[in-house]
Amino acid sequence: MITDSVLLLSPRVNETGLQLRTAAGRRGLRVHTAAGWRAPEELLGAAVHVYGGPLFGDAVGGAFGLALLEPPADWLTGLPPELTHRSVSLVTLAEARALRRPMFLKPPADKLFAAKVYPDGTGLPGPDALDDDTPVLASEVVRFRREYRLFVLDGEVRSASRYAVDGDLDAAPLAEDGHRAEVAAFAADVLAASAAALPSAAVIDVGLVDSGPAGGGRWAVVEANAAWASGGYACDPDAVLDVVLRSGGPAGVLAPGDGRFCRALPEVVG
Structure with a gap:
């Protein structure tokens, strides 16, 4: 031994x-x-x-x-509207299959089916593949112009990285991103409002939501994930390791x- x-x-x-x-x-x-x-x-x-x-x-x-450690399945649904800027609900897979409008659908944690925008619920796995009571996060469709990953330990961001621009993979350390101050400020607001509802080690993704033809954008939480199962993108590996060790x-x-x-x-x- x-x-x-x-x-x-x-x-x-x-x-x-x-x-x-x-x-x-x-x-x-x-x-x-x-x-x-x-x-x-x-x-x-x-x-x-x-x-x-x-x-x-x-x-x-x-x-x-x-x-x-993993964030609760309903963590995103409990955030105030000013942190999500879209409607988000936790439903069963049976309820999600009954949807007849475009929605972004994903499993809260496990990769049981593809997380993406579905035209309606008919494209989800049937009851022969997944149980009707399987939890699903259903989100109003929005367009994230930029997305960032935050590795959080004890309520503080230990490292952060951009990981996407206009839906395409584009990883870079936060220090090299022109929106770094805005990301840091929004992350502080998110943690102030929700750190107690998260484990001590977790990953939070945030992004800039497109406001449409008027231009500009609004910062919003994308989702939260388990650090022991999350990619680090361009985050500092030593800081990521600290969070991973605590989370798993x-x-x-x-x-x-x-x-x-x-x-x-x-x-x-x-």
Whole structure:
């Protein structure tokens, strides 16, 4: 049995995973890349922290006694209108299938179906694929001109990155973006209004909503996600690692108040 700390990466290592591996090595933290979608037996007894998608978290979380923090499914719906600038509701998949107007539809956390604008609900997975009571975030369609990712720890933005312009991937550190002061100011407003409703480590995406022919724009929250399953884009890898370690680590060192944000882990058989 081993007792050291280790960062466990999923078999599908993305660019952020590679950056986290380098950042972890600089601080002497051991890194292990899983060979498959199960808990590596050689790590049993270690203080494991995980970085990977929801399926990987579910596959290894129980075996390692992890507390995988994620924002509540209804977090976005509880924000004041001045922070969202669109109607957002949490509905069941059955209710979403009955929609007959364009809506942006996505699962709150897991990638159970594509997150995108649907002309109506008929294009969603049927009851033979997903249960009727599967939660769905349904949002009024808006156009985000610019989008930014914020890695948040203990109510403070530790690093931020632009990740899209007019819907196309365009990553850059926030320090190099002309809207950095506006992003920072809006992030402060969001955290002041909602930090208590989030786990101590999380990711928040914000963006500039197109105001139409009149020009200009309004800052709005896009969504919130689990840091242990989120890409870092052009964020500082060392800061991202700090947030990831808190968001996906041993339940025995859970920060006060984070218990209600732990992902419900399935029982893994075999």
